[in-house]
Amino acid sequence: MNYFIPTKILFGKGQLGNLHTQKLPGKKALIVISSGQSVRRNGYLARTEKELEKAGAAYAVFDKILPNPVKSHVMEGAAFAKKEGCDFVVGLGGGSSIDSAKAIAVMAANEGDYWDYVSGGTGKGRAVPNDPLPIVAITTTAGTGTEADPWTVTTKEETNEKIGFGYEKTFPVLSVVDPDLMLTVPPHLTAFQGFDALFHSTEGYLAKTANTFSDLYALKAIELVGKSLAAAVKNGSDEKAREGMALANTLSGMVESLSSCTSEHSLEHALSAYHHNLPHGAGLIMISKAYYTHFAETRACDGRMVDMAKALGKADASQAADFVDALSALQKACGVAALKMSDYGIDKADLPKYAKNARETMGGLFGVDPAPLSEADSLAILEESYR
Numbered sequence: 001m002n003y004f005i006p007t008k009i010l011f012g013k014g015q016l017g018n019l020h021t022q023k024l025p026g027k028k029a030l031i032v033i034s035s036g037q038s039v040r041r042n043g044y045l046a047r048t049e050k051e052l053e054k055a056g057a058a059y060a061v062f063d064k065i066l067p068n069p070v071k072s073h074v075m076e077g078a079a080f081a082k083k084e085g086c087d088f089v090v091g092l093g094g095g096s097s098i099d100s101a102k103a104i105a106v107m108a109a110n111e112g113d114y115w116d117y118v119s120g121g122t123g124k125g126r127a128v129p130n131d132p133l134p135i136v137a138i139t140t141t142a143g144t145g146t147e148a149d150p151w152t153v154t155t156k157e158e159t160n161e162k163i164g165f166g167y168e169k170t171f172p173v174l175s176v177v178d179p180d181l182m183l184t185v186p187p188h189l190t191a192f193q194g195f196d197a198l199f200h201s202t203e204g205y206l207a208k209t210a211n212t213f214s215d216l217y218a219l220k221a222i223e224l225v226g227k228s229l230a231a232a233v234k235n236g237s238d239e240k241a242r243e244g245m246a247l248a249n250t251l252s253g254m255v256e257s258l259s260s261c262t263s264e265h266s267l268e269h270a271l272s273a274y275h276h277n278l279p280h281g282a283g284l285i286m287i288s289k290a291y292y293t294h295f296a297e298t299r300a301c302d303g304r305m306v307d308m309a310k311a312l313g314k315a316d317a318s319q320a321a322d323f324v325d326a327l328s329a330l331q332k333a334c335g336v337a338a339l340k341m342s343d344y345g346i347d348k349a350d351l352p353k354y355a356k357n358a359r360e361t362m363g364g365l366f367g368v369d370p371a372p373l374s375e376a377d378s379l380a381i382l383e384e385s386y387r
Contacts, residue, residue, distance in 0.1 A: 001211045015178040020054035025134030026088030028058040030081040032101040034065045060084040068276045069100045071156045078107030088134040095144030098137045099152035102170045105132035121161040121361040137172040140181040142245035143193025145253020147175035161361045162273035179242040191334040192281030194229040197249040203262040204255035207368040214259035217251040222311035224248035230333040266362040270354040278344040290384035296320035300371035340387035355379040
């Protein structure tokens, strides 16, 4: 059993204002943000720039990242970092911006194509020759936990392959988790992101790779989501709820560093690889009830599903199905129980294609499932989830 999370984390209200007091890992930052306006409109970019200036660091801004990041922007961002002479990367925003910052950090220090280093699908799985540029993560959402793990997920547009990548050098060296930056996230995105964090912990708890360290973080994160998510969705200005979700998110990232996702993430990635307008968390919510019902029926992880149900707030849980009930109740409380794949342009006739894509691109996650999940099982889960 190994423990390795080398990231320094500044956690708590107002911590962005302490960035300038830290020893930064370079002299000029590439600040990676999304193509949306929220980090500018809410003043987070200006505040980050001011912190860098106070620390004596220069910066350039790359602002093209999409909600589901694509390889072409990774390559473009890396070329821009080289041109600007940046020697570290700051990911500012949600999971997509920080994930992209990690991938850009790899390619800013290496030649070739990003897919040369990705394993799975058409990736060549080569070792990365040069260390990536150092990464600083400043998260403005409670969703992916990417501030506390090495993982980054990118889609190769030409082949509709959405694949995760990461190794020990893509951990951020420094992360800022300031719940104040999350107060402006709208309710539906708060819910989508919160369930993504939840599933990082539930999957990590059920995965064959689970261990004592990851279990501690997973159960605490699930408990925090159960106590905080509905409140944060109902009232985005609830500072206690936002702090609870921020901590749940970071702990879930640690679960991902120490354990693993399962095939639930592979199945969702296949959906959003083809439908870039589908938020990752929304896709996970859509398939989650059928997914966890399937594993409840296998009887392969009864005790762990009872543990998760209790952590989520169902104190009298005694069987695996109780987790599905607790999950359904939370989705109703957050107003996301009726999400429809069809609203995002997903055609039921294409579900076999997605079941196949999930295995071809991120098949490794199926290997850590608590019980074998066949392609037929995967298709049945997608069909049961389709609305």
